[in-house]
Amino acid sequence: MGYSRSMAGHDDSGGNPTLTRLTLHERHEALGARFAPFAGWEMPLQYEGIVGEHQAVREGVGVFDVSHLARAWVEGPQAVEQLRSVTTFDVTTLPVGKAHYSLYCNEAGGIDDDIFIYHLPGERWLVIHNAANADEDFERLRAVAGDAASEVTPETVMLAVQGPEAVALLGRVLGEGFMALEQRDCAELQWNGASVLVARTGYTGEDGGECIVGAEQAAALWDAFIEGGAAPAGLGARDTLRLEAALPLHGNDIDADTHPYEAGLGFAVTLDDGAPFTGRAALAAAKEQPRTRRLAHLAARDRGVLRAGFAVREPESGEEVGHLTSGAFSPSLRLGIGMAYLPVRLAKPGVMLEVDVRGRALPVEVVRRPFYRKPKDS
Amino acid sequence: MDHETPENLLYTPNHEWLRRDDERPDEVTVGITDYAQDQVGDVVYLDLPGEGDAVTAGERCGEIESAKTVSDLYAPVSGEVVAANAALEDQPELVNASPFDEGWMVRLRMSDEAELEGLLDAGAYRAQIPEH
Numbered sequence: 001m002g003y004s005r006s007m008a009g010h011d012d013s014g015g016n017p018t019l020t021r022l023t024l025h026e027r028h029e030a031l032g033a034r035f036a037p038f039a040g041w042e043m044p045l046q047y048e049g050i051v052g053e054h055q056a057v058r059e060g061v062g063v064f065d066v067s068h069l070a071r072a073w074v075e076g077p078q079a080v081e082q083l084r085s086v087t088t089f090d091v092t093t094l095p096v097g098k099a100h101y102s103l104y105c106n107e108a109g110g111i112d113d114d115i116f117i118y119h120l121p122g123e124r125w126l127v128i129h130n131a132a133n134a135d136e137d138f139e140r141l142r143a144v145a146g147d148a149a150s151e152v153t154p155e156t157v158m159l160a161v162q163g164p165e166a167v168a169l170l171g172r173v174l175g176e177g178f179m180a181l182e183q184r185d186c187a188e189l190q191w192n193g194a195s196v197l198v199a200r201t202g203y204t205g206e207d208g209g210e211c212i213v214g215a216e217q218a219a220a221l222w223d224a225f226i227e228g229g230a231a232p233a234g235l236g237a238r239d240t241l242r243l244e245a246a247l248p249l250h251g252n253d254i255d256a257d258t259h260p261y262e263a264g265l266g267f268a269v270t271l272d273d274g275a276p277f278t279g280r281a282a283l284a285a286a287k288e289q290p291r292t293r294r295l296a297h298l299a300a301r302d303r304g305v306l307r308a309g310f311a312v313r314e315p316e317s318g319e320e321v322g323h324l325t326s327g328a329f330s331p332s333l334r335l336g337i338g339m340a341y342l343p344v345r346l347a348k349p350g351v352m353l354e355v356d357v358r359g360r361a362l363p364v365e366v367v368r369r370p371f372y373r374k375p376k377d378s
Numbered sequence: 379m380d381h382e383t384p385e386n387l388l389y390t391p392n393h394e395w396l397r398r399d400d401e402r403p404d405e406v407t408v409g410i411t412d413y414a415q416d417q418v419g420d421v422v423y424l425d426l427p428g429e430g431d432a433v434t435a436g437e438r439c440g441e442i443e444s445a446k447t448v449s450d451l452y453a454p455v456s457g458e459v460v461a462a463n464a465a466l467e468d469q470p471e472l473v474n475a476s477p478f479d480e481g482w483m484v485r486l487r488m489s490d491e492a493e494l495e496g497l498l499d500a501g502a503y504r505a506q507i508p509e510h
Binding site for chain 1 (some may be wrong): 420422425441445446448474495
């Protein structure tokens with residue numbers, strides 16, 4: 001048996017001494033984590049196993065250490081306008097105590113990163129960046145906000161608690177303050193004599209929350225979630241969960257050469273306020289143009305696993321019409337799923353195509369997103 | 379972590395095992411070892427050769443897809459496929475749960491029994507498992 005391919009989006013350069021270790025590395029090691037390099041970090045890829053961790057989050061509750069995500073503050077009376085000038089979503093409409101998804105675009109309208117912005121009391125804004133883009137993203141904030149922008153990645157830990165039982169667990173651990181939060185609310189709570197920034201957000205398609213806590217309190221908070229019944233879950237399960245929920249991964253499904261409209265992210269772009277943010281002119285033009293391609297969601301209709309990079313073909317002509325930007329075996333649906341940019345005439349639910357799985361033609365169907373939707377009663 | 383390495387089997391450096399059949403001395407059963415299943419993680423799909431297919435020692439004869447990776451299955455000896463484990467179609471996780479028994483992959487009729495001499499016994503294989 002030989003290993004021929006690593007997980008999409010993860011390099012396999014193992015044992016690289018320049019990798020940054022998580023504050024809670026020893027906690028993960030004690031729980032049996034297997035580590036993998038990801039965007040310069042030594043991250044838990046899995047503990048007991050990807051499928052079990054995935055199911056724990058779909059059926060109960062799991063906790064992820066997502067401290068590789070970069071965290072930066074922009075503060076002061078100018079912060080809201082400074083953020084509006086570099087991100088696509090109109091943050092001037094975001095009330096205190098709310099969080100929203102947004103994008104950094106380049107002048108051509110391509111997506112330099114997808115981000116989350118939290119509006120906290122006292123003209124304080126927290127911005128969450130992808131690890132791989134952390135330096136460029138922070139430079140972008142610095143360029144408009146100067147010293148009013150500050151990075152807090154090294155001195156804090158970020159934990160995501162996700163699953164149908166996550167809100168109850170977060171409430172038991174953090175108290176009433178968390179139970180008062182609605183979807184995409186954010187707040188600072190007191191826990192164990194320290195401040196914890198919490199938001200009812202996530203990246204799994206499940207309910208739950210994300211917590212940012214000072215490094216000194218992080219181990220105690222992690223332990224409280226584990227002792228409260230959360231299964232530790234790694235990057236492997238995070239990837240299958242977000243893909244089932246059809247949430248794009250920057251660097252795979254969206255990048256500097258894709259624009260928000262073809263990626264189905266138009267909801268994160270505000271044009272009607274007239275604000276001159278980076279990329280606005282190109283996006284305004286793109287919005288009026290007919291799309292040439294669209295990010296489509298593909299489900300295998302025979303046994304097999306879809307992986308990033310595989311070619312998508314039209315069955316009759318054999319013509320190559322795209323490549324998978326992400327792909328995985330869906331543990332919830334027990335079939336291969338993936339995403340690909342396809343010509344608009346093919347990016348329609350019900351269209352049958354083929355994916356070239358190392359020389360084998362696997363039939364796939366274009367389906368509506370998401371692949372997996374949590375049951376209404378949960 | 380300790381991995382099982384039953385004494386009555388032969389092994390390849392690629393982490394396949396091979397069991398000789400007492401009643402049919404020219405037939406062998408093949409699978410991947412406990413160490414191998416632990417390395418690949420949760421197995422979600424297998425592409426195994428079909429009955430009657432010819433396989434060549436050391437050459438790729440199937441694929442093992444786990445949640446995180448795809449690995450090649452190599453034939454430990456040359457011969458003809460007598461059977462593939464149909465139970466793995468619906469329960470690929472048997473490879474993880476029972477690598478040496480219910481998680482077997484193919485039965486082969488050997489074309490050259492002398493190839494067995496090139497395989498490892500349990501002790502020699504154990505010495506090849508990387509320490510973690």
